[in-house]
Amino acid sequence: MKRLLRLTGGCLALAALWTSAPAAAADAFAQRFALELEDGAAFYSVTLSASVYEASRRSDLGDLRVFNGAGEAVPYSLDAPREPARTPPVLRQVRWFPLPPAAANGNGPPPGVAISTDGSLRATSAPPPRAQHDVDLIDAGRAAQAGRVGALVVHLRDDNYQGRVRVEASDDLHHWRPAGDAQLLKVNYNGSTLSQNRIELDAVHVRYLRLHWLDGAPYVDSIDAEVLAAGVDAARRADTQREWRKGLVAQASVKPGEYFFSTGRPYPVDRLVIGLPQPNTVTQAVVYSRAGLNAPWREVAHATLFRLHNGDVEQSNAALELKPDTDRQWRIVVDTRNGGVGVGALTVAAGWHPATLTFAAQGSAPFTLAVGSATTTSAAVSRDALLKDASSVAATARLGDALHAAQQAGATPVAGDPAVSRRYLLWAALALAVGSLGVFAWWRARVLQTRPGEVAGGVPGGAGTVGTTADNAGTAGADADGPSEKGPRDEKG
Incomplete structure (x- = not known):
């Protein structure tokens, strides 16, 4: 009987252990x-x-x-997803011709420019004064013959320039269509130069391009055309397929210049866009990540962060490119020697390829x-x-x-899922425990039914209550120590 009780207790303990497991164990997937x-x-x-x-x-x-x-x-x-191979683009210098505003609205070669029989352009007069110059006409020439032009790189002479530009494309100088737009920037800051001089185009395969300077024309040293190389199209498609989690806020710590944020999930982040809280801010920053609170920090990026405002034009730093990183904890340390980022929190957008x-x-x-x-x-x-x-x-x-x-x-x-096996074993343990309890209850009832017949010579009449107590005590002694002669000797005495 002791073995039966041990088995019952073990089954109940096992059932209690399994039923205390998280609900996810019953249904393994959240x-x-x-x-x-x-x-x-x-x-x-x-x-x-x-x-x-x-x-x-x-x-x-x-x-x-x-x-x-x-x-x-x-x-x-x-x-x-594998990052597409990015072959460096082929740069080809192109010729450009400054034009007065009126020239941008006409068809055919504008005043001051002539077209040769092979389609090339040549200047026939001096360029207009800068105050009257807000359009540049570009002859892509050999660059267009080599392939599609994916971008223009404008090398600015100005040390400080910030402005918008709109691009149009044409094959015949008569019919023009939109080809792209951008904001160009060149700023000297603490001995370093912040520059955004690239105009992304819609992969055009045309001979002529026209730049409309919406915030005043800069001084231009030269213009290069980026001829698309192998793998560029695949890289562009991959960029458009990237998922983003926006609206993350990096909270400032007690240490100046230190900010923390969490992606919250194991996204394979390969792009970070960090936004500064105040305009006209430039600072250096180092980005770290780690898998958990007890893991060491790893340096993953170093960049110049900026947010510059000029009238209706505002420009910010581009996205940081990273190797896919599934860490959830992130840390940004900015240089505070020039004031840091000012009052406010950093905002972060995290991008990844699913x-x-x-x-x-x-x-x-x-x-x-x-x-x-x-x-x-x-x-x-x-x-x-x-x-x-x-x-x-x-x-x-x-x-x-x-x-x-x-x-x-x-x-x-x-079938075959660990949660299902766990449920089956749990029910088996419960069934075994209930069966053991049933056997124990049956045995106990049988003992109680047979015990009155084992008492030698009951006490009749008015000693009912006391006699019953004595009989139970005598029976208990017999159960524990075997047959006893003490009871009869006491009665004779």
Whole structure:
């Protein structure tokens, strides 16, 4: 009987231990998303949204699974996007011709410029005075013949200039179309020069370009055209596909010039845009990151931060380029020798390229993506192993909305999932404990029923209460120490 009691206690202790585990153990995944597919494909690929990263508990998305309609896990691969190779652009110097404002509204070669039979331009008069100059006409020439022009680099002679420029493109000097716009900057600050001299274009393949200076024309030393190199288009597409988390605020610490912020989730951040609180501020900054509160800080970037205001024109530093970094804790240290950033908090936007999930459409729909488990580890395979051969092509799937709690509760249990095994073992332990308690109750009732017949010579009549107590005591002694002769000797005495 002692063994039975020990077994019952052990089962109850095991059940109590498991029932005290977090709710996530019963349902291993914190969030599930619907996967919307087109029928017929064997494999599908989907780009993971920010919501998936927000639900994940692992920096490598190892707590991610894909399930079919029967609750079975299906094979999948998880691929982080590769940064496209960026070949340095080829710079070709171009010729430009300052024009008066009236020349920008006409068709054909403007006054003071003639066109040759090969399409090249040449000046026929002196350029207008600067006060009357707000348009430059560019002959791309050989640069246009070499390929598409992706940008213009304007080398300014002015030590201090800040202004807007609008670009138009034409093949015949008669028909013009928008090709881009930018804000140019050149400022000397504490012995260093802040410069933004690049005008991004819409990858035009044209002969002529026209610059409209909206805030006054600068003195220009030279202009180069960037001819697009291999891989530039892929890099541009990758930049447009980047996800952003905006509105992060870096709080100042008690130490001057030190600011902290957290991304909150394991985003693979490769771009940071840091905004200064006050205009007309320039400062040097160093950016650090770390995985957790107890991890050491790592230096990840060093940059000049600025925010300059000139009339209607305001310019800020470009985004910092980083290697993909999944750290959640970030620290910015700015140089306070020239006043730091002034009053206010730094604002931060974090950008990253989302990973691509590819999975096999095994079993029946609907398919769901589950993420956010404290115990699940990665089960991803390589994309090559998943697709098996080069002829396999993955169709595009769409990541739907997050499923509500009621929808997740009605999901089919997952075969082979650790949470399901845990539930089965828990019920078995509870059943064994209840059965043990039942056997113990049956045995106790039987003992109580047979015990009155074991008493030798009951005490009749009016000694009922006292006699019963004595009988129980005698029986207990017999149970504990075997047959006793003490009772009969006491009666004779």
